[in-house]
Amino acid sequence: MTYDVVILGAGIVGCACARECASAGLRTAVIERDLPGGATTAAGMGHLVAMDDSPSQLALTRYSRSLWQELEAELPPSVEYEARGTLWIAADEQEMAEVSAKQAAYVEAKVASTALDGAQVAEAEPNLRRGLAGGLLVPEDAVIYPPAAAAFFLEEAERRGAVLLRGKSAVSAGRGRVRLEDGTEIGCASIVAATGADKALLPWLPIQRRKGHLVITDRYPGFAHHQIIELGYLKSASELEADSVAFNLQPRRTGQLLIGSSRQYGSNDAGVEQEILRRMLERACEYMPGLAQTVAIRAWTGFRAATRDKLPLIGPVPGPVIDPAGDDPTLYLVIGFEGLGITNAPGAARLLVDQLAGRTPAIPVEPYLPVRASLWEPAHA
Amino acid sequence: MHEEMALFVNGRRVAVPQGAMVSSAFLIAGDPCRISTGGEPRTAMCGMGTCFECRAVVDGMPHTRTCQLPCRPGMKVETAG
Numbered sequence: 476m477t478y479d480v481v482i483l484g485a486g487i488v489g490c491a492c493a494r495e496c497a498s499a500g501l502r503t504a505v506i507e508r509d510l511p512g513g514a515t516t517a518a519g520m521g522h523l524v525a526m527d528d529s530p531s532q533l534a535l536t537r538y539s540r541s542l543w544q545e546l547e548a549e550l551p552p553s554v555e556y557e558a559r560g561t562l563w564i565a566a567d568e569q570e571m572a573e574v575s576a577k578q579a580a581y582v583e584a585k586v587a588s589t590a591l592d593g594a595q596v597a598e599a600e601p602n603l604r605r606g607l608a609g610g611l612l613v614p615e616d617a618v619i620y621p622p623a624a625a626a627f628f629l630e631e632a633e634r635r636g637a638v639l640l641r642g643k644s645a646v647s648a649g650r651g652r653v654r655l656e657d658g659t660e661i662g663c664a665s666i667v668a669a670t671g672a673d674k675a676l677l678p679w680l681p682i683q684r685r686k687g688h689l690v691i692t693d694r695y696p697g698f699a700h701h702q703i704i705e706l707g708y709l710k711s712a713s714e715l716e717a718d719s720v721a722f723n724l725q726p727r728r729t730g731q732l733l734i735g736s737s738r739q740y741g742s743n744d745a746g747v748e749q750e751i752l753r754r755m756l757e758r759a760c761e762y763m764p765g766l767a768q769t770v771a772i773r774a775w776t777g778f779r780a781a782t783r784d785k786l787p788l789i790g791p792v793p794g795p796v797i798d799p800a801g802d803d804p805t806l807y808l809v810i811g812f813e814g815l816g817i818t819n820a821p822g823a824a825r826l827l828v829d830q831l832a833g834r835t836p837a838i839p840v841e842p843y844l845p846v847r848a849s850l851w852e853p854a855h856a
Numbered sequence: 857m858h859e860e861m862a863l864f865v866n867g868r869r870v871a872v873p874q875g876a877m878v879s880s881a882f883l884i885a886g887d888p889c890r891i892s893t894g895g896e897p898r899t900a901m902c903g904m905g906t907c908f909e910c911r912a913v914v915d916g917m918p919h920t921r922t923c924q925l926p927c928r929p930g931m932k933v934e935t936a937g
Contacts (some may be wrong), residue, residue, distance in 0.1 A: 693908075693911065693918070693919040694893075729893040731893075769919075770911075770919040772908040772911075773908075
């Protein structure tokens with residue numbers, strides 16, 4: 476068997492890459508050991524967000540969000556795309572100063588946003604606690620159900636000739652050859668690692684697993700209208716070592732409420748941890764006291780794949796500094812999205828295939844090239 | 857022979873043995889506890905308060921796990937939409 480491209484991993488990123496590869500006329504195979512879209516893709520919230528923690532992050536998330544908007548008409552109802560907008564909440568005057576800075580960054584990047592005062596926030600979301608200083612509404616942000624989006628990308632890829640090889644893990648991948656556990660050898664011009672937070676095959680990947688918890692409630696239609704996030708979320712998300720929680724709530728089309736968020740390093744146990752779950756829910760109830768009267772029906776965890784500089788790795792592997800096996804011109808990475816893999820899947824896939832096919836990308840790819848990882852200290856185990 | 861009592865499932869009078877759980881009353885009535893977001897009828901599966909499939913409206917209180925709740929005489933329970 477030979478292909479132009481073999482993609483390792485059928486999460487939303489791998490599936491989006493498969494669709495782009497197949498659309499570009501490349502003979503494409505996707506290898507997935509388990510269920511497509513069943514790991515980090517299935518654990519996340521599905522918030523499509525223009526995120527401004529750095530100019531390069533904003534450039535990629537804005538670009539990807541625009542690709543989602545182009546896709547909207549094609550998405551099946553199961554994807555549950557809803558342009559709910561994000562409401563960033565400022566608790567006090569200090570955080571209101573951050574609203575101004577955030578809005579300036581959005582203006583610079585041509586992302587629409589509206590600053591709200593405390594009364595306007597209360598009107599927009601009556602279940603938030605009284606006395607909040609204000610907020611920033613980003614109306615074009617949206618929510619989706621990520622596993623259905625991954626399935627959509629995969630079906631589109633297969634319709635264009637891509638092949639899914641499911642149920643077997645790759646035991647080695649490099650130098651244009653991928654070997655599966657049953658001994659099958661697959662030759663290809665390019666290998667694309669879209670393995671998310673799973674480092675089993677490529678343990679040298681410069682990513683850290685960052686555990687998160689989510690809770691979903693029973694149906695409470697009309698309880699909330701926007702994806703609502705405390706401005707402190709960016710601070711929580713930028714903590715590099717300590718465990719943290721931040722209020723982040725998403726109303727689903729069903730009326731259910733998805734409640735987050737937590738971030739933990741160093742935990743490889745997928746089990747729900749009561750202590751951080753309690754902190755996360757207490758934080759949520761501080762912002763929305765009525766949540767204490769709702770019934771939660773499930774809690775679960777997932778692992779984000781975090782890089783040192785919070786940006787993903789999209790492109791060729793720069794040789795022995797990060798890959799001990801040495802310079803491998805066939806190996807590409809599309810990993811390390813942390814909490815933005817759902818948002819960034821279509822943009823990252825486009826930027827990858829721009830590189831594979833020698834096309835000019837719509838935004839500069841340099842901030843995302845894996846070569847920068849050669850400057851990082853070795854990642855924690 | 858269990859002593860019986862009666863409650864109302866979706867407005868219909870249903871006799872159940874003393875000590876029966878509300879989820880059992882739904883089964884006796886032949887009514888689902890709830891309708892899923894996809895429109896499917898659902899009823900108690902695990903019977904031990906874990907799977908949440910048995911949620912229903914009990915005396916006006918939504919989202920109640922009926923497999924953990926003994927029937928009381930005259931109780932009004934409804935399938936959750």
